[in-house]
Amino acid sequence: MFQCKISISIISSYCYVSLLPTIFDLFNLQLEFKTLTIALNGSRDQKLLWNQISDKFGLAENLSITSVDNLGFKPVFASWPHNVDIPCSAWFTLEYLLACTCTKIKLGKSYFGNRDLDEILRKWKTG
Template sequence: MLFDLQVEFKMLAIRHNGSEDENLLFNEMSSNFGLIEYLSISNVYDHSFRLVFTSWPQEITIMRSAWFTLKYVLACTCTRITLKGSRLGNKDLDEVLRKWKAGGFGNMERLKIYSKNIKNNRTKILGMSLSELEGKVIQSENGLKKATITTNVRSIEMSVTPFE
């Protein structure tokens, strides 16, 4: 009912237990996520769960984000995305960073992904190993933005700023 008032919310925290009724409610609410500045989702244990995002909050943090696939990331219009417990790996990150370099993610200010599948192995991200990416500054192809990459054990962060 609160969403029917078209009121904007500073923050909405959802603790998802995975029930069928809750899944339906969650998907119904998702059409109003654009009214939310910061959305935090936790406790999604059901990896088969698929939320239908018809609008996006400005900022999103998802704990236990194994269900938040590459497809979601590529469609996301949030300015800040934090995924903990993700299943995304180096190949996924390569695709995300290539999309950003090509001018995608126009709103992106920060992306943080924590995943056991992010590894310093032979799988390259932008042609580099995870350790080679540490501290790199990459520029978008249109020259308007730059991103500083920070890596750690099983995590990557991209902070975007206008190019000066």
């Protein structure tokens, strides 16, 4: 059988209701994803979804998280994809960044300052 990576966008509440069983089935089959796009606005459904799939992010080559500045919850990354893109990353903390095992991470609109970058470089130099 031909194996290929698929891309999924979990953007609207329609996705949660109609596609969630299929998405869970794909994760349970340990299929690899080219791109997984998740839109977070802090809703209860999205918190539940995040908690149920965050341990599967390692199956994704690319994870894109579109979000609002204040999610109302602190997402826990149980695993990391190869690449992460967060266009509005004000909620993404230094702790997240230091724990990140991604090859590439792109953060837009972050609040990181010079002290944060100094700490990141210091940790990077020490391995």
